[in-house]
Amino acid sequence: MNLTVWTVTSDTDNGVETTAHGAEREAYEELKKRYCNTAAEVASFDRHIADGTFAELMDWVSQASDATGDHFSVRSHTIDAAEPSVDPVLDEAYREAAISEYADEGRIEIDSNAVVSHGDDNGAYVAAWVWVDRDDVPLCACGARNDDGEGFDGMCGVCADKAEAAEALKD
Structure with a gap:
């Protein structure tokens, strides 16, 4: 839907x-x-x-x-959007199993009304919230990627070059 x-x-x-x-x-x-x-x-x-x-x-x-x-x-x-559940009791059981097996406060969180998507085989996917620390996101403060090996301290190459030039002017 x-x-x-x-x-x-x-x-x-x-x-x-x-x-x-x-x-x-x-x-x-x-x-x-x-x-x-x-x-x-x-x-x-x-x-x-x-x-x-x-x-x-x-x-x-x-x-x-x-x-x-x-x-x-x-x-x-x-x-x-998820289709409405045809078996709310089974969905709740999947949510409870997911919380019991995978939930880790602050890292992986599963809402009590999380979407449950039944598979064609014997199981279902349960939606979860996964925490991603900003330091793990490969973007410079300017929005450019910073994982190309050109920058340092979380900066992209362009920003790192500007920081180096600014530091050199101070000296």
Whole structure:
């Protein structure tokens, strides 16, 4: 079963804010709250929503966000959602077995309502949360990969070169 979720992400003076919505219209309603300040703007916005002219609406919102200095995006995400369980008692037994066998507080956590996906053979997958320490993620603070052997101290080659140059200037 597929589920589509719409997100509105804004990069504002307060940081990055993301909201999720179950329908495209809800995402645009969120934008209306953020960028419509007058009755005329609300009426124009509502007309675009009613007409389904979302491209024109996005142009209008883009101009409004440029005026405020905010940057935003509206995107749809299709999620492969789990089918409803046909045997809740069996699912609960799988969850309990997974918790007993694999749960490790702070490393591997399994929710009491975790998704259970039955296999074709004699078993099931149980969804779990796995902790990943930031130090284990091969990305520099700038967002570039840092596992190419060119950098040091968690930095990519470019940032490491800049740090070395800055250090040399101090000397």
